[in-house]
Amino acid sequence: MAVSTVTAYVGPECGSVMGLLLLGRRSAGKSSVGDLILGRSEFEHGKTTTRCVRRFGWVDGVRLAVVDTPGWSLFGLTNGQQVKQEILRSVMLAPSGCQLFLLVIPVDSFSKRDGRAIEKYLSVLGEAVWSHALVLFTWGDELRGNDIEKHIEKTGEPLQKILRKCGHRYHVVNNKCPEDYTQVTELLNILKRMSASTG
Template sequence: MASVSSAPEMGEVGQAASHEAQRLPELRIMLLGKRWTGKCVAGNIILGRETFQTKITTGECVKKQGEVAGRQVTVVNTPDWREHDSVQETPEQVKQEIVCSVTLCPPGPHALLLVIPVGSVSERERRSVQEHLELLSERVWRHTIVLFTWGERLGDTTIEQHIERGGEELQWLVEKCGNRYHVLNNRNRGDGTQVTELLDKIEEMMAENRGDVFLTEKREGETEGEMKIVGEMPMIYEPVEEIEEINIPVRRRRNSITAPPFMSGGAAAEGSPGETAAQPEASSSEEKTVERPGAP
């Protein structure tokens, strides 16, 4: 009996050591959600200080950093959308900011937190959440955790009971995120365990994704580890062409920058991936006249 009971203890020690070995020194997190969900409060709880302004609504992403539980943590808060708005009703600037937010934590965020306050979710809200998250791609769900705020409203109800009673719309969102969720008690901000448990869940999700961070663009034949963020593709040179008469190679250069469909019709935000790089001035060598052989 002694040998049987000692085996699980050794296993538990090994699992704990393995978890410590897998702990990431840095975590990059994005917060997404509609208006009045408590995203700023959630960011402050995660970082352990009042760094996001909770009474100001901005149409731009805000990035804050700090050390949490021995990790360097980056939190990017994205602009929120109105509660029932479809993605077509959301201003272009907000959509651009959501898409470009990924570039604020290169090479990509470890986790996206879909912030939802404890309460009911209507079908219009569910559809609005889906449309706005999928601005980043349909693969966004495998890197997303539902973060319930205002957990104190649950009272004696467990979060599992709340999800079960929350209706098909809430259950759909949780299932879409791989049944990954966490609760923050906004009033008990001094409880550090709710933050460390969230960071542990992010690392568990990372292990499920084989260490892949979220990136916004995947090209055919690439794995996620080889993907590039939109707007960070290098200058690409076209194949060398030859002028038949004088047989001098000429090289032309162009920018290869991919932008989301909704960004193609308007000007990109300042400093965004849609911004076109300045073209270099022509060198004097390109202006020289080349004489043909045998010319007088």
């Protein structure tokens, strides 16, 4: 069952909640990204997420509902059908009028297998999901000062294809530096612009 339509965030002045759904493979850093965005420890680390977890918070004047989802395995070690079901359930946990999808990808690793897995698991949400999706690169410290655009070019076509499907929307965060909150403010600004353009 595919979700054929995804509606957009309309702004805090309307009393809306911005729903952020964190999607990605296992150990991509989804739980730590959720904590980073909310500015506090809300999601469990060091343990495989098996069910969607939703947490709320106010960030920069915006009410957020952050949904952490189970990650998929690139090697068939997890129940793929269960992960798909949880991805579908994540949409039901997020506010119906304002869902944005953050594809959490470690900046230091991406392969053809990663690209195929992203397309496979997001397919349960329908093609509309891509117009509401952004690639969120985690572990930004691994760039070691290198330019993200050059990194994307060097990584090659599998990653570039995913970015094209997302309208070339992406952001980089350093999970190890939660005190640098400007990275979250910048992310929220991007997400607000996305909402305005897709609404």
